[in-house]
Amino acid sequence: MKYLGIPISNKHLNTSAFSFLPQKLYKRLDPWKGKHLTSGGRQILSNTCLSSIPLYCMGFYWLQDGVHKKMDSIKANFLWQGTEDKFRYHMAKWEMVSRPKDQGDLGIINTRLMNDCLLVKWIWKILQEPDELWFKLLKTKYMRGTNFFSAKSKGESQFWQGLQKVKHLFKWGATLTIGRGNNCFFWHDCWLHEVPLKIYYEDLYRMVSHPDRVVWDCWVDQDWVVQFRRALSSEEFQRWTLLYDELQHFSIDETIPDRVSWALEKTKMFTTKSLYIFLSNRGIPSRVAGLIWKCKIPLKIKFFLWQTFNNKLPVGLSLLKRGWKGDGKCCLCGVLETINHILFDCVLAKLIWSIIREVLCLGDVPHSLQELTEGWLWGKGLLSMRVLMFLFAGFAWTLWVTRNKMAIEKHFPNTPSDVLFDALRDGRYS
Ligand SMILES: [Zn+2]
DSSP: OEETTEEOOSSOOOGGGGTHHHHHHHHHHGGGOGGGSOHHHHHHHIIIIITTTTHHHHTTOOOOHHHHHHHHHHHHHHHHHTTOSSOOOOOSOHHHHTSOGGGTSOOOOOHHHHHHHHHHHHHHHHHTOOOOHHHHHHHHHHOTTSOTTTSOSOSSOHHHHHHHHHHHHHTTTEEEEOSSOSSSBTTTSOSSSSSOHHHHTHHHHTTBSOTTOBGGGGEETTEEOOOBSSOOOHHHHHHHHHHHHHHHTOOOOTTSOOEEEETTSTTSSOOHHHHHHHHHOOSOOOHHHHHHHHSSSOHHHHHHHHHHHTTOSOOHHHHHHTTOOSOOBOTTTOSBOOHHIIIIISHHHHHHHHHHHHHTTOSOOOSSHHHHHHTGGGOBTTBOHHHHHHHHHHHHHHHHHHHHHHHTSOOOOSSHHHHHHHHHSGGGGO
């Protein structure tokens, strides 16, 4: 049955129990009529609307990968082809599309990652030990005589199982301040150093009799006691003395509970956003990407530039690689069509670039995307990077639109200067 919008059952909820989520996404697409939306519009709707539909349910359950995959494929279809039935190639993998914008990608919400982060919020709540009924219930049922992290993951509650699945993520942002020491593992948690003692003193950890003790257990009669499985060698004893000396600076205060704070936020309080950003920001920020997303141009042209710089435009060569049956040649020059060909090497592109060079007194113009990103974009006398990116965006978009008119609609411009006037006219940006 469903209770307050989420499925509950006394049995394990499998993928089919959550199939209502992809269906909801699918239904939502219908009235939008994706064919009237630009790529930029589809990108926004995908993020603001489609990705937010499952959020509520994801705050309670750890959804199976199969459910996420189904939702991803609906979002991917919508992003690349709208709601039209006509097949369009997906030019980039979904993992790439959902990487953050500052790393050069589209930043569409990764629901798998978001699902994990939303559940980690419960761990934060549990460790704040509220007096609320839900917490008392969990405590009596699953944490009898132990804390959250050492509790067994087994149990009928799917909610509880979900929390256990994401508990390793909590350690990325949590820092412990020891009071009583009963909620902190002596060897497994970060409390004395920024890494757990089992890593810092790996040699000693291999010999301890009770590796799962909490800090409180090792504080006996105002002294630190750790038991080892055998007598220590003189070298090992020196290592233990080192640890023992460090522990002397530390004392247990039975009146204060252990406190957890969140290192990824200035307020030291947990936020889902901070964890999501931390977990998805594992790449290197891209300089070109920063420039694209900040440029004052319509979103559909930003999307086009993202495709251009990542080699994801549906040009002849890329389509042939995906099994397309056409010849993949430029309709003006008859050579194999690549992004560099359309934007730099084609007769039309060469003409446009030479006019740009003369009119703007640029001295030199780039001959490939590589030259553009490795030198040309980063400053030309009085023209700043943003202006250069803006110029490139305009001319590249015009060349692309002209190419599509020629290749798909078989509509050729009367003279090459028509293309230039199109580029200069505001109408091209609309
Ligand atoms: Zn050509």
